Amino acid sequence: MSTTPAKPVLVANEEAPQRPSREQALDAVRTLIAWAGDDPSRPGLIDTPKRVVDAYGEWFDGYDADAGKELSRTFEDVTGYDDMVILRDIEIESHCEHHMAPFLGKAYVAYLPGEKVVGISKLARVVEIFARRLQNQETLTNDIIEAIESHLQPRGVAVLIDAAHQCMTTRGVHHRHVTTITTRFTGAFKDDQALTDRFLKLARA
Ligand SMILES: Nc1nc2c(ncn2[C@@H]2O[C@H](COP(=O)(O)OP(=O)(O)OP(=O)(O)O)[C@@H](O)[C@H]2O)c(=O)[nH]1
Ligand SMILES: [Zn+2]
Numbered sequence: 712m713s714t715t716p717a718k719p720v721l722v723a724n725e726e727a728p729q730r731p732s733r734e735q736a737l738d739a740v741r742t743l744i745a746w747a748g749d750d751p752s753r754p755g756l757i758d759t760p761k762r763v764v765d766a767y768g769e770w771f772d773g774y775d776a777d778a779g780k781e782l783s784r785t786f787e788d789v790t791g792y793d794d795m796v797i798l799r800d801i802e803i804e805s806h807c808e809h810h811m812a813p814f815l816g817k818a819y820v821a822y823l824p825g826e827k828v829v830g831i832s833k834l835a836r837v838v839e840i841f842a843r844r845l846q847n848q849e850t851l852t853n854d855i856i857e858a859i860e861s862h863l864q865p866r867g868v869a870v871l872i873d874a875a876h877q878c879m880t881t882r883g884v885h886h887r888h889v890t891t892i893t894t895r896f897t898g899a900f901k902d903d904q905a906l907t908d909r910f911l912k913l914a915r916a
Pocket of ligand 1 (some may be wrong): 809847
């Protein structure tokens with residue numbers, strides 16, 4: 712008997728996992744419907760695999776996007792502005808990597824510009840790119856920080872995410888009103904407590 716392990720369906724390479732075909736994804740949805748106890752061939756469910764696969768295409772389109780590209784167009788003329796730039800209430804629509812259940816909430820992102828300033832919409836796009844992957848909230852927080860740090864070389868970055876995880880609200884412990892807050896601060900936001908406090912006050916005002 713061979714001791715060689717079976718080849719996995721998803722083979723990691725340096726770029727991205729090798730993707731199954733759309734037909735394989737449709738079959739997987741049919742299997743889940745049948746596993747849940749229903750009949751994937753009944754009229755009400757016949758188009759469901761197609762809808763689910765299309766929905767996955769939207770929810771997880773962050774895998775095909777590049778945060779660095781969004782942050783590559785920068786401006787140097789900041790007319791002497793040297794305070795933090797803060798975006799509040801950026802909608803988070805992500806899915807937890809443990810249950811593939813949605814987690815929904817808001818992100819608050821600030822940076823203290825160094826030489827480079829970026830279009831403010833790009834910060835919201837960066838949040839969206841990382842949210843539209845299988846995530847946990849801590850990694851999402853780190854991904855956003857690290858993209859801004861590495862591409863803008865700012866004097867500091869602050870990120871706060873406040874989100875409700877449906878794996879906690881609609882199943883499992885069923886705590887409907889619990890939200891989870893994650894924060895990370897770099898540079899001046901880490902070193903200067905007054906700046907951190909001002910970020911938190913503005914973010915939550
Ligand atoms: N740290 C962290 N945990 C998360 C996140 N999203 C979901 N979880 C947790 O992941 C854990 C997975 O725990 P397991 O015991 O492996 O899974 P489970 O049996 O489904 O656990 P329950 O959710 O408690 O029913 C749960 O405690 C979830 O609440 C996240 O973004 N960050
Ligand atoms: Zn979960």
